[in-house]
Amino acid sequence: MFRYAVQIIFRRKLRTFLTSLGIMIAVMLMTFILFGMSDLKNAVTSEFSSRFSPQDLYVSGRDMFMFGGMNTAPSKQDDVKEEIILNTQLREELEKIDGVISTNPIFTVSNVEVFLEGDDVPYPMNFVGSADLPGTHHIYNGFFGSDDKLDNGEIFVSNFVVSFFETSKKEIIGKKILVKSSNSSTFLSVASKSMIDKQYEFTVAGVVESGNDAFFVNTKEAMNMLVDLGGFTDENEYLEKVGYDQILLITEEGKTSDIEKYIVDELKLSVISTETLLGFLDTLTSGLTIALVIFGSISALVASIGIINTMVMSIYEQTKEIGIIKAMGASNSQVLIIFLIQSGIIGFIGGALGLGITFLGMKLADPFIVSILSKQGFTSIDKFFNFQLLNAIYITLGSILIGIIAGLYPARKASKIDPIEALRQN
Numbered sequence: 074m075f076r077y078a079v080q081i082i083f084r085r086k087l088r089t090f091l092t093s094l095g096i097m098i099a100v101m102l103m104t105f106i107l108f109g110m111s112d113l114k115n116a117v118t119s120e121f122s123s124r125f126s127p128q129d130l131y132v133s134g135r136d137m138f139m140f141g142g143m144n145t146a147p148s149k150q151d152d153v154k155e156e157i158i159l160n161t162q163l164r165e166e167l168e169k170i171d172g173v174i175s176t177n178p179i180f181t182v183s184n185v186e187v188f189l190e191g192d193d194v195p196y197p198m199n200f201v202g203s204a205d206l207p208g209t210h211h212i213y214n215g216f217f218g219s220d221d222k223l224d225n226g227e228i229f230v231s232n233f234v235v236s237f238f239e240t241s242k243k244e245i246i247g248k249k250i251l252v253k254s255s256n257s258s259t260f261l262s263v264a265s266k267s268m269i270d271k272q273y274e275f276t277v278a279g280v281v282e283s284g285n286d287a288f289f290v291n292t293k294e295a296m297n298m299l300v301d302l303g304g305f306t307d308e309n310e311y312l313e314k315v316g317y318d319q320i321l322l323i324t325e326e327g328k329t330s331d332i333e334k335y336i337v338d339e340l341k342l343s344v345i346s347t348e349t350l351l352g353f354l355d356t357l358t359s360g361l362t363i364a365l366v367i368f369g370s371i372s373a374l375v376a377s378i379g380i381i382n383t384m385v386m387s388i389y390e391q392t393k394e395i396g397i398i399k400a401m402g403a404s405n406s407q408v409l410i411i412f413l414i415q416s417g418i419i420g421f422i423g424g425a426l427g428l429g430i431t432f433l434g435m436k437l438a439d440p441f442i443v444s445i446l447s448k449q450g451f452t453s454i455d456k457f458f459n460f461q462l463l464n465a466i467y468i469t470l471g472s473i474l475i476g477i478i479a480g481l482y483p484a485r486k487a488s489k490i491d492p493i494e495a496l497r498q499n
Contacts, residue, residue, distance in 0.1 A: 078414035092383040095376030096423025104431040114358040130322040131345040158316035172328030177321040180295035190249035201288040203295030218279025228275035229289040377479035384483030399492035412484035420476020
């Protein structure tokens with residue numbers, strides 16, 4: 074029965090190939106979705122893991138996941154979570170928690186324009202970050218320079234800055250970075266009278282591989298700028314009224330989860346951990362994958378209609394032949410199986426072609442995608458696409474199953490043909 078089904082298929086090679094094209098396109102789409110989303114998740118996870126240690130906790134007085142503002146209409150009856158100021162007293166309280174190795178304050182100086190000396194085009198990112206961490210710390214993801222500790226008047230720049238100002242890591246070391254107050258409002262801030270005509274000068278001491286996070290000074294320099302730009306009396310007033318933007322806690326292994334729970338439940342602060350980020354990423358990619366698979370399933374539906382059409386046409390053309398094999402003793406179930414084998418083989422051909430073309434496409438596209446991701450700050454990957462044998466087997470079996478399901482109606486129709494009536498046809 075199998076040999077006979079194969080012979081029927083290859084009598085009309087062009088029709089078989091054109092029918093399998095629908096399955097092939099559906100398989101290519103599904104393969105790119107499943108492999109691409111899985112590989113994207115792996116790339117982002119790898120990048121997160123290289124920058125965030127499992128023992129790191131980023132503490133803030135505000136909800137750090139409220140990127141888009143409110144997604145539902147507010148109500149006066151809603152419980153409004155009061156923002157907690159991360160001041161010196163609260164930092165000391167965090168230091169006393171069992172298992173906390175160190176606390177590292179982080180500031181962000183926003184609404185400023187940053188220039189390289191001799192260049193009148195500002196860098197597109199309008200803020201400067203700060204942290205008292207060596208350039209070799211994992212949050213920077215790589216360091217180039219002779220001294221990895223920031224002194225007063227020094228600044229680390231990212232590899233993005235080097236690229237933007239069309240220079241090299243070696244050449245930018247020792248050059249001046251000018252931080253000027255911006256007189257215009259931005260998306261996240263408004264213009265302030267106290268900020269007009271303020272300028273700060275720093276010497277580039279190192280280049281870090283931190284992607285979009287472009288400029289880093291030590292916390293003392295950041296504090297001086299924030300006090301000056303904000304019109305505060307001194308550091309104490311700033312810390313009491315505004316506080317640290319974030320505090321990075323480095324914890325002992327095995328105690329991170331308990332510390333995170335205590336900070337959230339008892340101190341009512343917001344915490345971002347590696348586990349939180351990876352969980353958020355997993356939820357996001359899973360949702361996108363499901364949505365894309367649903368769209369890809371439409372292609373499979375269209376392909377199945379093509380198989381049904383081809384098989385019905387085959388029945389009309391082979392009516393007399395079906396009558397002959399039934400007259401020779403073939404049962405209805407045997408005829409049914411012969412046509413299901415035909416449709417399953419068409420599905421297999423489409424699946425095999427789709428996987429082959431997709432695999433070739435991934436091989437050719439991989440260097441270009443890695444290059445694009447590298448330019449966007451993904452420094453921990455040297456290969457994006459990974460051919461997953463198990464998923465390839467599932468996709469192949471799925472394409473065969475689609476072919477068989479699509480062939481059920483034509484196969485049943487063929488199995489019920491009356492051999493006497495079939496033999497009378499010319």
